[in-house]
Amino acid sequence: MNNSKETKRVTDYDMQQLIGQVLRYGVLISGLVAIIGGIWYLFQQGSGLPDYGTFHGEGEGYTSLPGIIKGLGQGSAKEIIQLGVVILIATPILRIVFSLVAFGMERDKLYVLITLIVLSIILFSTFGGLSI
């Protein structure tokens, strides 16, 4: 494709393969974790009654990463599922991080900047105290 410049080692093709793999494995791992947590959850509470008619919001344990990790340590099924959810949400974000690295290796300054803007918006919503 790019015969004139042999120094250009990373191409758009490499980036496509890399991003494709990130998305595929992210989804697979997230699905597996959700299955494990889900089966355990049904085993423990399957005969209970669901109560979703009114919204109370989930407790600390399911809404923050420290809370989820703490629950995992106690072997809680719901926290295992939430870990799967976090992996699922992290997959597209990780895809942006990998694109950032790939654009950097391609020395495409404009797209390094554009990718950084997208990443900062997402990080802002993650850590910017939007959990009012």
Next chain:
Amino acid sequence: MTILTFTLILLLGAYLAGLAGSLTGLGGGVVIIPLLTLFFHVDIRYAIGAALIASIATSSGSASAYVKEGITNIRLGMFLEIATTAGAVLGAILAIYTPVNIVAILFGATLIFSAAMTMRKKHEGALAEGSQLSYLLKLNSSYPTKDGIIDYKLKNIGGGFSIMTLAGILSGLLGIGSGALKVLAMDSAMRVPFRVSTTTSNFMVGVTAAASAVVYLQRGYIDPGIAFPVIIGVLAGAFTGSKLLMKIDVKWLKVIFSFAITAIALNMIYNGFNHKF
């Protein structure tokens, strides 16, 4: 109804949502939200959390294949994600101040729009001459078809960017991928060829949904008991759909699905006006 029954029905519903979504191009959220609210009478806020999860699963699952084939325009997606993520964060903030019945009415209206968009004829041809900005931002590209590689150029970047911001706001507010609006922005405004606009839209949905999902997760909208059957069902459905897509003609499926979606949407709007949420 026990949790086990609830889970099994939801698993089946999510499977059908993923299947229909990947066959018709309408995201998983459009089925998940009505199923949870109208059928199970789940609070719409839990439904929004579940729909976001469904959107990310469908998008990441199917995007991986299209990206590898080189159909998706990664630069275009990345550039437009500035608009969609900023919009999604704004929408997720707006959601706190929006009454749930207004959310239901808006959701119904968006569903009808999405159904109509599925039926619309898309632009197939590629532009030979792009706007100045399209060269500056390196958005012009090429994609593989049966007849070889086709080059295409884009125009009206600003118009597309504005529609994308709106798509992002709706996505954050309603918990859907708003793929129909994304396709509209690329297809009608920027003249991206059909195959490229649908796959690039799909590629962007995951990031847009993730931007608002982190906010919703922290706000307690995502319940593990609802999330796990949704993730597993939607992924399995989308996988089956992508295999089936090669073998069946989806033209009639799109018509039937669009009518079903419109009926559900009218029901949601009616309930919204009667404050039944």
